[in-house]
Amino acid sequence: MQSRLEQDIITTAESFVNNFSDKGNFDYSVQSLRKLDNILEELSEYQIDDDTLDSVSSMAGSYIFEARRNYGGQYIWVQERNQPVLVTGEPEYSISIFAFDKVRGRIRNGKEDDIPYYFDGYIEAVEKGKNTGYRATIV
Numbered sequence: 001m002q003s004r005l006e007q008d009i010i011t012t013a014e015s016f017v018n019n020f021s022d023k024g025n026f027d028y029s030v031q032s033l034r035k036l037d038n039i040l041e042e043l044s045e046y047q048i049d050d051d052t053l054d055s056v057s058s059m060a061g062s063y064i065f066e067a068r069r070n071y072g073g074q075y076i077w078v079q080e081r082n083q084p085v086l087v088t089g090e091p092e093y094s095i096s097i098f099a100f101d102k103v104r105g106r107i108r109n110g111k112e113d114d115i116p117y118y119f120d121g122y123i124e125a126v127e128k129g130k131n132t133g134y135r136a137t138i139v
Contacts, residue, residue, distance in 0.1 A: 005075045005084055012062035019059070028069050030119060036060055037115040040106045053104060061099035067119065071126050085137075088122075093129030096137040097122050 002010070017026045024035040040060060048056070065075065065086050073088035083100045097118075105113035121138050128134040 003075070005077055009062045009065050009075055009084065012059055013066040016059045016063040026063065028063075028066050030067060030070065030116070030123070033064065033067065033116045033119050036063060037106070040103065040115065041110075044107045044110050048107065053107060056107065057100045057103040060103045064099040064103070064115065064119065065097075071123070088126055089129045093126075093133050094135040095122060095125040095129050098137070098139070101139075 013028075020026060020036075020039060023039055024032070026032050026035065040056075043056060061083075065084070068086055068088065071088055073086045074090070075084045076087055077083075078085050078098075081098065081101075083098060085096050085098050088095045102113060102115065102118050106115055118138065125134060125136050125138055129136075
């Protein structure tokens with residue numbers, strides 16, 4: 001049974017797919033994160049107010065989170081950060097990502113916060129976790 005948080009993230013990710021279908025095929029694959037990154041690159045060229053940044057971060061971040069379909073994991077709400085975290089591998093290992101923060105960083109900082117590079121780090125950590133019990137938060 002899905003939690004309310006999980007349902008909200010799935011619904012928001014599906015909204016991203018629907019809203020940006022003209023920009024490519026968003027199928028929750030790792031490869032589709034390059035297309036998402038291209039959209040964020042375009043947005044980084046504009047002045048965006050905080051409300052719009054929060055909305056984009058939620059929508060694009062939810063899409064990134066839903067790449068968990070390939071790796072598993074569960075969502076936990078982190079009150080102090082006012083956003084969810086995806087935790088993969090519990091209890092054998094624990095790899096966490098805060099995708100909303102990463103999207104904000106990508107829009108504000110540009111290429112230094114490249115989403116595919118970030119997600120590759122998550123994948124590498126998951127593989128390491130499976131083999132060694134590694135625990136980390138990917139930032």
